[in-house]
Amino acid sequence: MTVPHGTVALPRRHVPAIAESERLWQRAQGLIPGGTQTLAKGPTQHVLGVAPKYLRRGRGARVWDVDGNEYVDLNMAIGPLVLGYAYPAVDEAIRRQLADGITFSLMHPLEVEVAEQIRSLVPSAQAVRFSKTGADVTSAAIRLARAFTGREKVLCCGYHGWHDWYVSVTDKRVGVPEAVRDLTYTFEYNDLASLDRALDADVACVILEPVTFEEPERDFLAGVRERCTRNGSLLIFDEMWTGFRLAIGGAQARYAVTPDLTTFSKAIANGMPLSVLCGRRDVLARLERDVFFYTTFGGEALSLAAAQATLSELVAHDVPAHLAAQGERLQDGYNFIARALGIDHLTRCIGPAARSLVTFDVPAEPAQGTATALEMKSLVQQELIGRGVLWSGTHTLSFSHGDSEIEHVLGAYEEALSILRDAVQDNRVREALRGEPIRPSFRRTANFDTRPRENRQPANDGLFSLQGRVAVVTGAAGLLGQQHATALLNAGASVVLVDLPHTRVAVVAAELETRTHGPVCAFPASVVDGEDIELLQQMLEDRFGRLDVLVNNAAINDKVEQWGHDTAARARRLEDVPLAEWRRVMDVNVTGVFLPSQILGSMMAAAGSGSIINIGSTYGLVGPDPSLYVRPDGAEPPIKSPAYPASKGAIGALTRFLATHWGGYGVRVNTLVPGGVANGQEPYFIERYASRTPLRRMAAPDDYRGALVFLASDASRYMTGSTLVVDGGFTAW
Numbered sequence: 001m002t003v004p005h006g007t008v009a010l011p012r013r014h015v016p017a018i019a020e021s022e023r024l025w026q027r028a029q030g031l032i033p034g035g036t037q038t039l040a041k042g043p044t045q046h047v048l049g050v051a052p053k054y055l056r057r058g059r060g061a062r063v064w065d066v067d068g069n070e071y072v073d074l075n076m077a078i079g080p081l082v083l084g085y086a087y088p089a090v091d092e093a094i095r096r097q098l099a100d101g102i103t104f105s106l107m108h109p110l111e112v113e114v115a116e117q118i119r120s121l122v123p124s125a126q127a128v129r130f131s132k133t134g135a136d137v138t139s140a141a142i143r144l145a146r147a148f149t150g151r152e153k154v155l156c157c158g159y160h161g162w163h164d165w166y167v168s169v170t171d172k173r174v175g176v177p178e179a180v181r182d183l184t185y186t187f188e189y190n191d192l193a194s195l196d197r198a199l200d201a202d203v204a205c206v207i208l209e210p211v212t213f214e215e216p217e218r219d220f221l222a223g224v225r226e227r228c229t230r231n232g233s234l235l236i237f238d239e240m241w242t243g244f245r246l247a248i249g250g251a252q253a254r255y256a257v258t259p260d261l262t263t264f265s266k267a268i269a270n271g272m273p274l275s276v277l278c279g280r281r282d283v284l285a286r287l288e289r290d291v292f293f294y295t296t297f298g299g300e301a302l303s304l305a306a307a308q309a310t311l312s313e314l315v316a317h318d319v320p321a322h323l324a325a326q327g328e329r330l331q332d333g334y335n336f337i338a339r340a341l342g343i344d345h346l347t348r349c350i351g352p353a354a355r356s357l358v359t360f361d362v363p364a365e366p367a368q369g370t371a372t373a374l375e376m377k378s379l380v381q382q383e384l385i386g387r388g389v390l391w392s393g394t395h396t397l398s399f400s401h402g403d404s405e406i407e408h409v410l411g412a413y414e415e416a417l418s419i420l421r422d423a424v425q426d427n428r429v430r431e432a433l434r435g436e437p438i439r440p441s442f443r444r445t446a447n448f449d450t451r452p453r454e455n456r457q458p459a460n461d462g463l464f465s466l467q468g469r470v471a472v473v474t475g476a477a478g479l480l481g482q483q484h485a486t487a488l489l490n491a492g493a494s495v496v497l498v499d500l501p502h503t504r505v506a507v508v509a510a511e512l513e514t515r516t517h518g519p520v521c522a523f524p525a526s527v528v529d530g531e532d533i534e535l536l537q538q539m540l541e542d543r544f545g546r547l548d549v550l551v552n553n554a555a556i557n558d559k560v561e562q563w564g565h566d567t568a569a570r571a572r573r574l575e576d577v578p579l580a581e582w583r584r585v586m587d588v589n590v591t592g593v594f595l596p597s598q599i600l601g602s603m604m605a606a607a608g609s610g611s612i613i614n615i616g617s618t619y620g621l622v623g624p625d626p627s628l629y630v631r632p633d634g635a636e637p638p639i640k641s642p643a644y645p646a647s648k649g650a651i652g653a654l655t656r657f658l659a660t661h662w663g664g665y666g667v668r669v670n671t672l673v674p675g676g677v678a679n680g681q682e683p684y685f686i687e688r689y690a691s692r693t694p695l696r697r698m699a700a701p702d703d704y705r706g707a708l709v710f711l712a713s714d715a716s717r718y719m720t721g722s723t724l725v726v727d728g729g730f731t732a733w
Contacts (some may be wrong), residue, residue, distance in 0.1 A: 005139035015386055015434055016069040017186030021053040024066065035208065040078045045392050049380045049435030049478065052390075058085030060342035062401035063390060071390040072405045076398050079355075079722075081322075082267035083313055089551030090270045093309035094302050103300050110304035117311050118278060122249050124237070124262045125278035128188040129287065130298045134240045134265040135161025138207065139276040140293045141261045145205035145234040146284050147291045153202040154184045158209030160238055189214060192223045193680040197700045199231050201433060205261075207236035210251035221257040234260040234283065243690045244268060244311070245354050247320050252502060261382050272306035277699050319399045320354065324713025326406055327353030331397050334358065341421045345506070349395070356395045361506040362521045370521075371429035373510055376420060378437035379429055383416035440682065463715035470544045471712065474527050474596060475554030477503035479679055479701050480615070482512070484551050487705035493549065497522045497537065527592035533599045540600075546607060549712045552593040553615045555648075556585045558641050574639060579644045582731070590654070591645030597658055597669070605665035613711045614655050617674040618727050620648030628688050652723055668720040670711050675699050675727030694729030 025043070028035045036042030041055055052065035061084055062149055063073045083090060095176045097110075107575075116127035129138050146152055162164040167173055168181040188194040189212070199206070206228050228235040236259055242251040243264040252258055261279035268274055277284070277293075279410075287293055313319065331349045338344040351357045358380075360373040371379075377393060384391045389412045393724035423429045471488045475481045476497035485495050489512060497512075499505035501524035523539060525532035540547050592616055604610025624640040651671060658669040676689050678698040689696045707726045710716050725731060 006263045010624050011243070013207065015050050015382070016052065016065075017067050018050075018052050018065065019227060020066040020449035023052050035672065036053055038512050039079060040075075040175055040392065040538050044439040047378050047385070047433065047435045047437060050382050051385055051435075055535060058086045060086070061398055061402070061405045069388075071388050072308040073386070074389065074391045074395055074397075074403075074409065076396045076412075077271055078392065079241060079266040079396055079397050080269070080271045082319060083270045083310060085271075085400040087270055087313070090272075090306050090309045093305045096273070097301050100301075103297065104304050108299055108301045108304065110301055110308060114304050114307050114311075117308060118264075118276060121311065121315070122243075122264075122278060123252050123258045124260070124280070127276040127279040127284040128276060129284065129293065131275045131277065131293075131295055132273045132297055132300075133161070134238075134263065135163050136295070137263040137265070138165040138238055139165060139696060140277050141207065141263055141279075142205065142238050143293065144261065144277075144283060144286055144291055145236065145248070147286050149204045149232065149234060150593065151202050151204035151233070152183050153200075153204060154204045155187055155203055155233075156184060156208065156239055157187050157189050158207075158212060159208075159536075159634075160207060160675045168543070190217045190220050192220065192227070192682075193678050194701075195224060195227060196686075197678055199227055199233065199321055201231070203209070203231060203233045205234040205236050206284075207238055207282050209238050210257075211239065211242050211256065211352060212413045213355075216255060216351065221251075221255050221688075225257050225259070228260075236261045236263065236279075239261050240265045241355065244314055245320060245323060246352060248314060248318075252491070269303050269307040270310040271481075272303040273300075274303040274307050274520065288498070296636065298648065313399070322399055323354035325353075326397055326401050327356060327397050329406050330397070330409060331356045333406075334413055335412070337414050337417050341417055341551060343417065343421045343424065346424065347417070347420070348382075354397060358393050358395075359507070359510055360471050361510055370427065371424065373513060374440065375429050375433065375437050379420055380416050381438065382434060383419050387412035387415060389595070440514065463717075464709055464713045464715055465492055466709065467551070469493045469548035469712075470496070470540065470546050471549035471552055472498060472540070472547060472600065473551040474498045474592070476522075477505040477508050478553070479677065480674065481553050482508055483701045483705060484553055484615075485512055485520065486516065486702075487708050488522060488549065488551075489516045490705075491713065492711045493517040493712075494544065496520075496536075496540065498525050498527070500524065516541050527552075527596055528587050530595055530599070531536050533595050537599055547600055547603050548610055550596060550612045551615065551708070551712075552596055552605070552612065554592050555589045557617075558585075574642060577642060578637075579642070581641065581726070585641055585643035586647050590650050593651055593654060597654070601658065601662060601667060601669075603661050604667045609666040610668070611656065611712050611716075612667065612669040614651050614669070614671045616651045616655075616671045616723065617645070617648040618673060618675050618725070618731050619645040620650075621673065621725070622653055622732050626687060628692075632684050655723070656721045663720055668716070670716070671720060671723045671727040672704065672707055672711060673723055673727065674704050675730045677701055677703075691729075692730070692733065693727075694732060697728065699726075699728060 025035065034042065052067065052069060055064045056061045056066045057064050058073065061073055062070060063085065064070050072643055090405055111130065118128050119125045131140065142154055142165050154165060156166060156169065164176045164180045165184055168184050169186050173181065185198050187198050206224060208224065210216065237252055239250040239262055244250065244267040247254040252262065258637040259279065260283055261277065262335060263275065265275035268276060320647055331353055333350040335344065338347050339624045347360050348355050349358050355687060360372060362370055381391055389409055392684045423432045471493045473495060475482055476485055477499040489497050495518065497509050497520065498706040499503050503582055505524055509520050512518065512520045513575065523536055525536055601612055624645065655669050655671045676698050677698065678686055686698055704726055705726055711724060
């Protein structure tokens with residue numbers, strides 16, 4: 001196999017000796033809660049018994065642990081070391097300042113000088129304040145936004161630190177008062193509709209990471225900016241990771257979207273503790289009067305000297321361009337190796353080149369005992385450590401990562417991924433691990449639209465518990481499919497996501513596993529291919545030995561309210577509807593329910609229990625209202641496909657047939673009928689739909705979770721052949 005970018009072959013190495021690391025770790029037990037000051041640096045994020053726990057020193061892009069082992073570092077202190085360890089210009093600036101003093105009884109000139117430097121580089125920085133940690137300044141930004149707007153509610157998207165206002169939306173919120181939990185809500189990245197659902201007159205601010213490992217879709221950031229302006233809410237960019245790394249001026253400079261407030265830390269001082277709150281002068285002026293945000297160490301001079309030198313070096317050497325170039329080499333090389341080994345369906349490198357993420361997915365047809373994504377990641381980490389690479393799943397690069405480091409890492413990847421491939425093929429990933437695998441991390445990288453109290457807390461008893469049960473959701477990569485899966489996971493079920501191979505189903509599975517910590521896997525398949533469904537049945541029997549819940553969600557639904565450029569080619573009259581289009585919709589929407597119900601339902605019947613939930617539509621009960629779709633200018637869009645309501649009407653009849661057929665075997669079959677879901681439609685359509693609904697709104701995607709769990713659980717144990725309509729009253733009129 002030929003690997004690009006000049007990778008070098010590395011000799012295989014044994015697991016490094018880490019005796020001194022282990023001795024220090026034993027001393028920390030019972031003394032330091034959790035054993036670590038930073039979760040991402042702690043033992044839970046590394047293979048126990050294999051990875052070093054303590055580092056002694058670093059230089060450039062390399063580090064040495066307390067046992068003397070050398071590694072190329074791809075973590076770089078979890079982000080701050082944008083230039084590298086012991087970077088001469090920064091260290092010299094610190095030494096010069098150290099000779100004069102660290103902290104003083106009055107202000108220091110560096111406070112003004114570094115503030116001026118930031119103002120010249122960052123588009124939003126009309127005024128600047130300093131603190132020490134990222135959580136300091138994000139919390140100060142929230143307090144400032146509340147004071148400026150006179151509102152209290154916060155909408156967030158991303159990771160924003162440990163303070164109460166944010167951690168209340170995570171599963172680490174024990175100790176946060178209930179009243180605080182009711183003030184912070186979340187929305188989904190790259191999903192303006194989820195922001196629209198949450199944004200109201202009580203929202204003081206919207207805070208988000210402008211980029212994590214997913215690039216913003218066209219107009220997403222601009223759309224957030226426009227909505228905040230229109231709603232009178234402040235827009236806050238949390239640029240802890242993106243600041244001075246994606247571009248000198250951060251993500252706001254790269255994407256030309258200026259927030260009201262911005263927070264920085266990490267890369268600004270190359271490892272010294274400094275954070276920044278900057279933004280509109282009129283907003284930060286409230287800090288001069290009635291908003292209190294002061295700290296003894298905000299003007300500490302060593303960190304400011306380091307920041308001054310770091311910013312100068314970033315500009316002088318165009319460091320973001322270097323990070324992007326080396327990151328692209330690493331990302332492309334990783335993906336090339338994965339493709340060449342035939343495992344690119346299991347692992348790939350995604351995200352911005354300057355800081356990319358390696359992902360792992362379970363195989364499309366997992367056998368019994370197949371390794372989890374975390375176990376595969378653990379094996380790769382173990383083998384990289386044995387080849388002199390310190391890695392936790394990301395490529396956090398610095399200016400010191402030169403060609404030799406990139407070649408070293410790619411050579412190590414070639415060997416580590418070969419070992420992963422063989423272990424997966426032989427179903428021995430767990431046996432190949434020499435220590436305990438990595439545990440799930442606290443930090444999410446996607447799927448932030450979780451609501452304040454959403455948490456995986458399955459009940460141990462009760463009618464609504466799905467603890468120990470196995471569920472299949474078809475059409476799982478879609479909007480409602482993901483919501484159905486989340487509801488089942490939160491109720492305690494293990495969930496198999498089924499969707500077409502070219503969809504994001506594997507990515508969705510990884511995101512759901514990260515967010516809910518629930519057992520979830522992806523199975524690419526077509527619901528109209530009997531062989532695919534039989535393979536799915538075999539996988540269920542091999543891996544789980546059972547199936548308890550089947551959610552037939554896959555369907556084609558043309559959205560005439562969302563005009564595209566191809567509308568001229570679509571039928572505007574019933575007389576023009578092509579027969580092929582009719583057959584395509586009917587095949588997926590009806591056959592795609594019949595086949596899984598026939599094959600997987602038989603599996604349930606053989607076991608003597610199960611619940612099949614067929615997803616219908618209000619248009620299976622009432623005819624489409626053409627007036628909903630007429631544009632404000634009077635233009636009429638293409639007609640709603642007659643196949644869609646016909647297919648959804650057929651679902652109700654099929655449900656009744658299956659209920660009577662399998663009732664004696666203990667298998668229940670019901671239809672859940674959802675109403676229209678707000679999902680980025682044009683405002684005129686959302687307003688019209690809401691106006692003819694008694695509850696005066698379209699549904700949010702998560703409005704159907706409770707109904708789905710009800711039908712899946714013992715709470716509906718005497719219910720079969722029924723239709724449960726959850727449409728906000730749309731069909732009541």
